Amino acid sequence: MSLRLHNFGGSVRPHLPAAMLAPGMHSEGDGHALHQPVLVLNASYEPINVCAARRAIVLVLKGVAMTEEENGHFLHAARVAMRVPSVIRLLEYRRIPHQSRALSRKNILLRDRNTCQYCSTTLPSGELTLDHVIPRSRGGLSTWENLVACCHPCNRRKGNQLPHEVNMKPAREPRSFNLHTSRHIMRLMGHSDDKWRKYLFY
Numbered sequence: 001m002s003l004r005l006h007n008f009g010g011s012v013r014p015h016l017p018a019a020m021l022a023p024g025m026h027s028e029g030d031g032h033a034l035h036q037p038v039l040v041l042n043a044s045y046e047p048i049n050v051c052a053a054r055r056a057i058v059l060v061l062k063g064v065a066m067t068e069e070e071n072g073h074f075l076h077a078a079r080v081a082m083r084v085p086s087v088i089r090l091l092e093y094r095r096i097p098h099q100s101r102a103l104s105r106k107n108i109l110l111r112d113r114n115t116c117q118y119c120s121t122t123l124p125s126g127e128l129t130l131d132h133v134i135p136r137s138r139g140g141l142s143t144w145e146n147l148v149a150c151c152h153p154c155n156r157r158k159g160n161q162l163p164h165e166v167n168m169k170p171a172r173e174p175r176s177f178n179l180h181t182s183r184h185i186m187r188l189m190g191h192s193d194d195k196w197r198k199y200l201f202y
């Protein structure tokens, strides 16, 4: 597949160092535009990720991705003016490994949709912790299958006990975060952005 470097749209210059953009970067309208989720497509148009608009802009300016859809906001920085993307597509095909994604706090919270798996309360990331379903002190491992999002009160209540000892079972059986799971999450998020739909439902 040939690179379509000419197709960056607007006045964006692909050779511009992305770093120079960061300090004075702002967008018109509400300042949340740069934090809005952007759908990332593989070169094949397959949805593979979601990132913040700020990161998406850097990828576009670096010449790694191109804008497929815009979110209606306009970005002004040093010598750049461009429309904030809603969907970007990588210019080079990226092989997505079959093994599951990196185990991280962020990805566990994403998988569990920021919802405590014991009391089903949805909270901001900062108010959630990770609970070992089988406590480490009882031989539990730090794996996708043994870590769940948990609020602090439930975490304290459960302590070092096994789920059946305190009658606290995770709402959903924890599984590894595979591409199917992430597509499901992307679909949920995509409901708020009509421009995502044609890429997510295919």
Ligand SMILES: [Zn+2]
Residues within 6 Å of the ligand: 116, 117, 118, 119, 120, 121, 150, 151, 152, 153, 154, 155
């Ligand atoms: Zn809870």
